[in-house]
Amino acid sequence: MNVLVINCGSSSLKYQLINMENEDVLAKGLAERIGLDGVIKHQAEGKEEVKLDDKLNNHKDAIKVVLDLLVDEKVGAIKSLDEIDVVGHRVVHGGEKFAGSVIINDEVILAMEDCIDLAPLHNPPNITGIKACQELMPNVTMTGVFDTAFHQTMSKKAYIYPLPYELYEELGVRKYGFHGTSHKYVANRVAELIGEDIEDLKIVTCHLGNGASATAIRGGKSVDTSMGLTPLEGLAMGTRSGSIDPAIITFLMNKKNMTIDEVDELLNKKSGVLGISGVSNDFRDIEKAAEEGNERAQLALDKFYYIVKKYIASYTAAMGGIDVLVFTAGLGENSIEARRAICEDLEYLGIEIDDENNNVRGKEQLISKEGKKVKVYVIPTNEELMIAREAIEILGNK
Numbered sequence: 001m002n003v004l005v006i007n008c009g010s011s012s013l014k015y016q017l018i019n020m021e022n023e024d025v026l027a028k029g030l031a032e033r034i035g036l037d038g039v040i041k042h043q044a045e046g047k048e049e050v051k052l053d054d055k056l057n058n059h060k061d062a063i064k065v066v067l068d069l070l071v072d073e074k075v076g077a078i079k080s081l082d083e084i085d086v087v088g089h090r091v092v093h094g095g096e097k098f099a100g101s102v103i104i105n106d107e108v109i110l111a112m113e114d115c116i117d118l119a120p121l122h123n124p125p126n127i128t129g130i131k132a133c134q135e136l137m138p139n140v141t142m143t144g145v146f147d148t149a150f151h152q153t154m155s156k157k158a159y160i161y162p163l164p165y166e167l168y169e170e171l172g173v174r175k176y177g178f179h180g181t182s183h184k185y186v187a188n189r190v191a192e193l194i195g196e197d198i199e200d201l202k203i204v205t206c207h208l209g210n211g212a213s214a215t216a217i218r219g220g221k222s223v224d225t226s227m228g229l230t231p232l233e234g235l236a237m238g239t240r241s242g243s244i245d246p247a248i249i250t251f252l253m254n255k256k257n258m259t260i261d262e263v264d265e266l267l268n269k270k271s272g273v274l275g276i277s278g279v280s281n282d283f284r285d286i287e288k289a290a291e292e293g294n295e296r297a298q299l300a301l302d303k304f305y306y307i308v309k310k311y312i313a314s315y316t317a318a319m320g321g322i323d324v325l326v327f328t329a330g331l332g333e334n335s336i337e338a339r340r341a342i343c344e345d346l347e348y349l350g351i352e353i354d355d356e357n358n359n360v361r362g363k364e365q366l367i368s369k370e371g372k373k374v375k376v377y378v379i380p381t382n383e384e385l386m387i388a389r390e391a392i393e394i395l396g397n398k
């Protein structure tokens with residue numbers, strides 16, 4: 001069984017073709033600058049990487065080029081498109097309609113379109129990608145895997161905001177949470193590594209990349225998560241503020257005469273560790289600047305670590321304990337210093353990092369001291385594999 005995993009962003013398309021017999025990646029690639037000029041990087045297992053500058057007017061163009069590359073005699077991975085059994089599409093926002101992955105039909109597309117207001121930047125390209133694949137591969141089953149679905153298990157007290165209840169009823173204003181595929185993958189993987197049933201574990205997963213979120217997972221189910229109605233809530237991020245006093249918004253609009261769009265741009269694009277440091281949204285640049293004595297860079301890092309630390313403790317409270325802490329995504333997988341600083345002073349919860357074990361980048365490893373109550377792990381995330389597994393599972397239930 002081969003699954004083609006497709007992740008369409010506003011001007012990009014990431015893909016992987018995975019053989020589910022052994023979960024081998026047969027080919028993967030990235031198309032960027034869709035709608036501008038277009039550039040595609042593609043690599044099939046055991047073959048040379050290809051870079052193409054191709055005019056890509058839209059996502060359909062990009063998918064067409066990708067499919068051609070996949071069956072290309074020289075650089076491809078399969079002989080014909082018939083070898084693709086199912087396509088797994090990443091969809092960012094499923095609202096309250098999708099608590100799990102689904103087979104896509106007209107009704108599902110309409111429901112996805114209903115969620116556009118909740119994710120205006122993300123859902124439209126996701127839907128465009130699905131429609132393009134349906135046109136180009138009319139006989140292949142399309143499945144949708146939602147970033148929000150894993151968090152649909154949150155209790156009402158976790159997801160409701162302290163706002164007039166009518167806003168929830170009329171507009172769906174509530175916490176949804178994101179990065180669900182990643183949190184689910186690393187939680188299941190860590191339980192597998194420890195050799196315990198996930199049903200018996202209380203896990204906090206920290207997905208720390210350019211976008212960052214933490215999730216409390218009890219018995220394999222999301223109990224609470226830091227992102228909210230949109231991916232702006234929660235932890236500070238590369239360019240996003242995360243949670244702030246909401247009154248800052250009206251204060252800025254008054255004092256600086258800012259429009260809604262300007263405030264939106266400030267909170268999403270100019271804040272977070274970029275905003276504090278003034279250096280970059282990339283943690284590598286900020287770590288370097290801090291090492292060289294840049295105080296604002298150090299402050300940005302300290303603030304970020306401090307926020308993550310507080311989420312770990314608050315999610316321990318939400319679950320009545322913690323057995324496992326997981327770090328994943330770009331920073332979580334690679335920054336030795338970030339993990340050390342975040343875990344500092346959490347000994348009272350039973351969390352203690354072993355400096356030698358923590359000296360690791362980008363691979364699965366237990367990094368806590370032996371015999372400590374909480375097992376702390378680095379687990380590289382693999383959203384594509386999770387999407388492929390879900391696609392196969394739904395296909396089985398068809």
Ligand code: ADP
Pocket residue numbers: 208209210211238281282283284285287329330331332334335361
């Ligand atoms: P996203 O998918 O949200 O774009 P990633 O999970 O790829 O994000 O993470 C990107 C972030 O990870 C960047 O801010 C980058 O600085 C950080 N990162 C990657 N490698 C390292 C490293 N070796 N040390 C510190 N930070 C790193």
